[in-house]
Each structure stands twice: as structure tokens, then as C-alpha cells.
Amino acid sequence: MASRLFVSYLRPVIQIQRCGLVTVEKVNNRDVVGYGYNGEPTYLDRVDFPYPAIRWKENTADIMALREKEKGDWKKLSIDEKKILYRASFRQTFSEMNASTGKWKGILGMFLLVPSAAIWLFLYFKEFSNPPLPETFSMERRLAQLDRMKKLDMNPIDGLCARK
Known part of the structure; x- marks a missing residue:
């Protein structure tokens, strides 16, 4: 029991940061919005698992204002505002993830x-x-x-x- 508690306590420290993977230490001011891949609060762009556990960018005053505006009618949001909201939640689109890297x-x-x-x-x-x-x-x-x-x-x- 104690060893399991010790390992679960150290899990965020042990995790390796890879490209696009953000560990628990880096969550800071981000919203945890779901279960995530393997139940860990990390951000990872994957085509097979498109819903990361946390948002990509930290919450700023601009983004929070847009999120309040988002709760209303979406027709009042401009295309740029929708793009800013999307980029605050996700790092890449599906076409960017599937694009050839060379x-x-x-x-x-x-x-x-x-x-x-x-x-x-x-x-x-x-x-x-x-x-x-x-x-x-x-x-x-x-x-x-x-x-x-x-x-x-x-x-x-x-x-x-x-x-x-």
C-alpha cells in the first residue's frame, strides 16, 4: 500500500517529456477537461485519441473573456475568435497532425x-x-x-x- 502510494506520488516526476507531451508539473493555469490518454493529465496530439486531458495554452484574460463569450450565441463570434479558442485548446488540427514531416x-x-x-x-x-x-x-x-x-x-x- 505504501509503495503504491509512493509510486503514484512520484508519477508526475518520473514521466518523460517528449515532443507535444506536457507532464503534470506543467499544468499550472490550464483547465483539466477530460480523462486523457491512460487517465493521466497530459497534453498529447494523437489522431487515434483526439481529446487530451488538459488544454494546450494557459488561461489568460483574453482567452477567459472569449470563453465567456463562447457560452452565448456562437454566431456572434468572429472566425478569428473561433480560431483563437481552438488554438487555446488544441496545438494542431487533424490536417497538421497528418501532414508529411519529411x-x-x-x-x-x-x-x-x-x-x-x-x-x-x-x-x-x-x-x-x-x-x-x-x-x-x-x-x-x-x-x-x-x-x-x-x-x-x-x-x-x-x-x-x-x-x-
């Missing part, structure tokens, strides 16, 4: 770095680490060796297949 370019570049390094290492070792080939590997020497093998009749092919 991370795939960096991942592809890092992935292609490995084959590129492998090719350069192969070329380096092929050029500098192997000893030079003997003279007998030149084309004229190999042709001369083939001609000599024919003249000495080395390894003749016999049997039915060799007959014309």
Missing part, C-alpha cells in the same frame, strides 16, 4: 549511407589491399596458353559427342 528523406538517406559505404570499402579493398595479379592473367598470356594446350592435345574430348 522524415522519410532523412531515414532513406541514412539507409542509403550503409550501401554506399559498403561499395566504397569494396572498391578500396579491391584496389589497394590485394596484391597485383600475376603476368599469366593477361589476355595475351591466356591466349598463348590455350594455343599451347591445343598443340599438345591436352585433355582431348572423346566419345560420341566429340565425333562429327
